[in-house]
Amino acid sequence: MRALPATFREQARAVRAYAVESRAFALESWAGASPIDRLALVLVPLALFLFVGAVVSAVVMLGPTLDFLGANQPLVRFVVVVLGILLLTVPTAFLLIYMELKVIARMNLRVGPNRVGPWGAAMSVVHGLKVLAKEDFAPTGVDVPVFTLAPVVTFLASVMTLLVIPFAPGIFGQDFNIGLLFFFAMGGLSVLGLLMGGWASFNKYSLLGGLRSAAQIVSYEIPLTISVVGVILLAGTMSLNHIAQAQSGSALDWFVFKQPLAVLIFFIAATAEANRTPFDLTEADSEIVAGFSTEYSGMRFGFFYFAEYVNVFIISALITTLFFGGWTAPFNWPWPYNLNWLDASGIGAAWIVIVGFALLVAADVLGLAIWLFRGRQWSAPSAFGLGFVIAGAGVTILIILACIIALDWVQGIFWFMVKTYIFVFVFVWMRGTLPRVRVDQLMGFAWKWLLPASLLNLFVTAAAVIILNLPSAR
């Protein structure tokens, strides 16, 4: 009788056993390595090499770099700021996307994303990665150079405007004295990107989208700029930083109370400028599919998408700066209170070391307490870990409070961010509720209503300045 073959289960077990013991052999042959092994094989030596190189160059080059930096302070400052702004925009865009997803969902009686990361927080990051990973191919018949440059122009236009926005007393990109003008100039550039995108995609829908966006932004640019002139008259300068300072003191000194009509016009015109509902004619889903970005995919579409959200952030920032006092506190805030007495011993920067050491000690004590309290069920490292986390949280809160009290720029950022995100919420709220306006109504409204209103506001403000002989007139 022939020997009966072993059952399939046994054969499978045999194959797996072979696979395990042959794993050692696989590491030598690149083909057999799993992806993680391959990554490790490449990155580890590279990291080592770079680390060594950095240490050597730091030691050798430290002296000359320091004095070069010391020599031309403004250039360094500019480079740092530009880097900061560029790095800042993408996270804000992510934050806004996540906020919009969640808020509109809540308004629709839905829950919104809650599967990716805690409460769905990683949703926009995942969107970003997805957009990054997708292939952005150019369909046939597309005018390739214009097609690829369009998103860059739009994104840059909206990012550049961040340069002039005063986040806090000392914290701002570049304090041009013609900050506002620079702002509107950059705003105008983004329309160029949309047009280029629309025209280059060789698709009727995007063509319509592009033309619509051109018409819309151009016709809303005028009331937008005129409505801001009132503020300029009051503040006497176009530099946003000074405008913000002009409104310092309590909430009553904010220009919103002096320029009520201007706020309204500015708000409406700004929504149209950023293509936000109810004026999102450019990518009206139900009519012209996705407007100018119909043919875009991958990171090109990503730029358009982020540009839109950065625009929203900028506009709300501008509204807070121009009319709601930028980084000034709503009531005369007793602080910044001088905390120098804390630093009686004058060790200055050494404080950081002390705080770090204190943090470690606190972590150990807490870890021990938790370990005992838990009756030794937990393993020591996890108890210590929890202790460290709690201690760390406690220390950071303390530091932030100290900064708010002590440093005026932290305070400034706090207030600025609060006000800006209130307006972002309003924009998102509008997107959740309002239907879309028709193209001709949009145009009619701009030319027949907004323009005359902004002119009226300009005339009244000018008259007021002359008659009441306000300080800025002198």
Next chain:
Amino acid sequence: MTNANVLPTPDKWPHLLLPAAGGAASRGEREAAGEAVVTREAGAGSEGPSAETVAGPPAVPTDLNAALDAGAFKGLTEAIRDMTAGEIVAALAGSGLRGRGGAGFPTSEKWRACALAQADRRYVVVNAYQADPAVFTDRVLLERNPYAVLEGAAIAAVAIGASDIVIGLRAEATEAIATLETAVREAEDAGYLGDDVLGSGRSLHVEVKPLQGAYMLGEETVLLKGIEGRRGQPEQQPPYPTTKGLYGKPTLVHNAQTFAVIPGIVTGGPGSYLDAGAKGGHGTVLVQISGSVANPGLAEVPLGTTIGEIVALAGGVSATHSVKALLVGGPSGGILPPDAMSTPYEFEALEAAGAYMGSGSIVVVDERSCLVDLASVLTRFCADQACGKTIPCRIGLRRLAEIGARICEGQPRGDEIERLTDLSADIVASRLCDHERRSTLPLLSLVRYFRDELDAHIVQSTCPAGICQSLAATPAGSVS
């Protein structure tokens, strides 16, 4: 020889199948007993219509010589030598012989259909598979008179041009199998069977096929399946086995009793058979009488005699008890009231009375037993034995048995009787084989004749006979 009790029958009754009463009395003794034994001579005209007794088969069943003296294989020699197939079938038609399988189908039509069917090979199958476990008629016939059956089958084979004969019977009937095999061997030695039969160049091979199996193998198409070694499930008819039977070839299937009578018809001419039976049917049939009778056993009864006479044969109802009902036709027979004693025991009358000949068994039920319990147990038996091929039989009978069980347990649903009759009508209407048509008889005859006992169970939920435990309202102590 199984000690089945063969009841003595009055002399005027013909003895075509079994030797005359008195069990192993050899021919010689019977002569000594003074019975008028007339040996039928070939071609002799029948002497008048009155009861002629034909020399019964030899006392020792397998003694060929004694059998030859008694006229065995005479019909076969006549059939082979000087009768053509047409004449044999004509003789059979003249005799009006009807199948003994319970359905009573005229035999000659089957032969004609089988002879006409074009095929290179035909079979003759002797259905000696007595499905009803309580009845031994075929077994006793094979033990007491094997040569008659063999000769009948041989004649049939000659008539339809078959050369293979298969005898299917129960494996439990060990003596019958032994007797048959010795009879076949002796007949082959004597040249009546085997290759060159009586020098006529025909060959007749006989194969005895003991089959173990279920109740269903009594039905002809199921028996063929059993012989082929496949699942015993009936086939759609038509095509009838006469055109497409064993291994797909035309097959003639008859009960053993039908074959046993044929030699007499061939030798004595159709007339002799005609008058050997009262009005209605012709010839005799083996009936098994059991139940509460003085001397239960089986007897050869001419068709048309009343059930009362048959029961009297077995000594009548036992003295201590009175008859309550008559179960005629085996497990799927009809339960008839006592006044059915007067109905003649032949096909049409029984059908009219709501029973049927079936396996030829009559059970006398006395007042001690509960008819509802009996009917539901019989239906349960039929449901268990169903081969399961068709839905109405497989599920319908099971539901029917459940209805019977519910009535016995005393939890009948409101419209039990109407549901019962309605379901039975559906089962009978969509039957594939006779089992479905007959299995509904016990409960239906109960509804027809014993409505009061049924109502007692359903309405007052009492069991007059005290058999149904849950309903035993009557004082205990009644013998169950």
Next chain:
Amino acid sequence: MPTRPARTTSRPKQRPPEQHRSEDDPRIMLDRAVSADLYEPIPPYPTRTEREAEFYTIGDGEMFLNLGPQHPATHGVLRLVLKLSGEQIVDVDPVLGYLHRGVEKICENSDYYHVIDQVDPLEYASALFQEWAAVLAFEKLMDVEVPPRAEYIRVLSAELLRISSHTLFMGFLALDMGGLTPILYSFIERDEIVEMLAALTGARMLFNYFRIGGVNGDLNHEFMSRLGDWMSRAAKQTEANTGLLNENEIFVRRARGVGVMDREMALRFGVTGGNLRASGVPFDVRRAHPYSVYPQLDFNVPTRLEGDSLARYLIRMDEVRESIKIIDQCLNNMPDGPVMAKLPRLLRPHPGRAWGAVEGPRGMLGVYAISDGTDQPFRFRIHDPSFMNLEVVPHLLPGNLLADTMAIVSSLDPIMGGIDK
């Protein structure tokens, strides 16, 4: 151990022989076309009729724009070829048939029971009305008398479905005009109603609940409790949801005076239902050709005169209020008794013709059944209201802007399932 014989069934896999690429190989032609920039326009579609020829000749400054069939806003797979000059619509050529399944032919090859569930997917947003029309026609053919309780249950479930269909209509109208929230509110509302009907009929969309001579199942406790709970807050919920749109200036400005359909045009094209009543003609099948128990129910037929998209929207909101009233009445005087008439297992109506019409959410839903005595209908003609309503689009759209096409088409509330049959 039984060895399995060698596989003879599957052929060994070989690579097809490498052919020499001939001149007219498409890949060669494509490379040449793209590289040599010889991108001449695709020859125009061969026009057959005179109207088509006139439509497909293009003036200067004009262009064709395909709206559909995969367009996000068309209800199902409707394709509108627009001839635009700038944003202005010059002419429209609707193209139908993308959802054609030959339902009528299938119904003519199936027996009378089977037709009922063939008919459901036609007007899928309101499947019960379609069944009702078919069942009405067959009952006339076989002159079957439907028990009163079944009639009331039919009215009850159908009116519920009408409310859910109109809520859907409101959601899609707002979505086509850019609003994101109303569609969600309407789906929440609709889901509640559909859950209720699932408790009664067993299905959420394609119910297969009506039978010739009655309905499939009687009211059960689960359905009644959910209905009671929903009725208590139905009116308040509808007002809240519509409140979002009724006074919204943007919505009103986009809907008022857009796609005005006057009486003559509506009557000429056979438009029925809400769209007709919005143009001032108070025609409602429930009143004009009363069927079932509607004569005993008192409800009024809301009509408006303006005939624009806003009127069509407001009419449907009024109809929702009317339906809530009808459901109330049904619940109050619901008779008891059987829900299904006794019918033979095999239905062979005597040869004849019958017309059954029902007032569906989108208009008069009719079935014209001809039976020739066999167990399959000889002819099963379905009259669908959306087909008539869509007939009007090529006459309403020219002159409007591209954005208005959405407002007008979705205000007519066409269902492609019914149109393409």
Next chain:
Amino acid sequence: MTFIPGLGIAKGMALTLRRFFAPKATIQYPEVRPDMAVRFRGRLQLLYDEFGTLKCETCFQCAQACPVECIDMGGHDTKNRFYTHWGPAETYGERREESALRRSGRPVPDQAYVHFQPIDLVAVEEILEARDYDPGKMLPILEEVQAAYGYLPIAAIKHISHVTGAPYALVYGTATYYSHLSFERRARTVAVCRCTSCLLAGSGRIANAIGEGLWTKLAREPVGGVALEQLAAHIPGAASPLVTLDGKPQRDVTETSAAAWSRALAKKTVA
């Protein structure tokens, strides 16, 4: 129409803000399952009637009609020994590749492959040789195999079906139809006669009582090695409620004593 232009929009915004804080309508689907209505017809499951018996009669119509063969009717037998396909031989003949996976040539474990004790098939070969591999003589073959091994091993049936060419389902069908053929080695057999006169005398109730004692039912595969069978024919001359143990009639078994007798027998017999 409101007279103040912005009022309608403001009202709409107010509504969405209220809904912002209102409870949400989403159900976290995989964790929280919606409770479908009782009468919901969308469930994909086998149906049971009010007595809890499975409504499926394995009539196999659905499996045959399924174009993609996604309905497979099969299962383990009541004793959970082997997996078998139910249904007519042609559809699920053991030779035809039932699963698309295997038809695609990939090595997929064959559900019909049954892990059963291998037996020495020489005896079967001899029997088949004697009956010259004729599927027509299936019954005698099976009886002789049962005589040779004491029961009908599945390996033997598979071998018979393979060698004689008869479909496995046919051989399996014949083996299960006849009650004297058994898949289970049985030490002793209790047979109850159910002829009319025995039924009259209460043999039906006796059979149930014995069945309870032996934890088995009539004509079922025996549990404890003692099989309860139905006597094929009444032994002429035996008393009316006839019960036989391995063929020998038992006098003392009556309705009352049947249960005790069968329990004693079960204890005595070791399977």
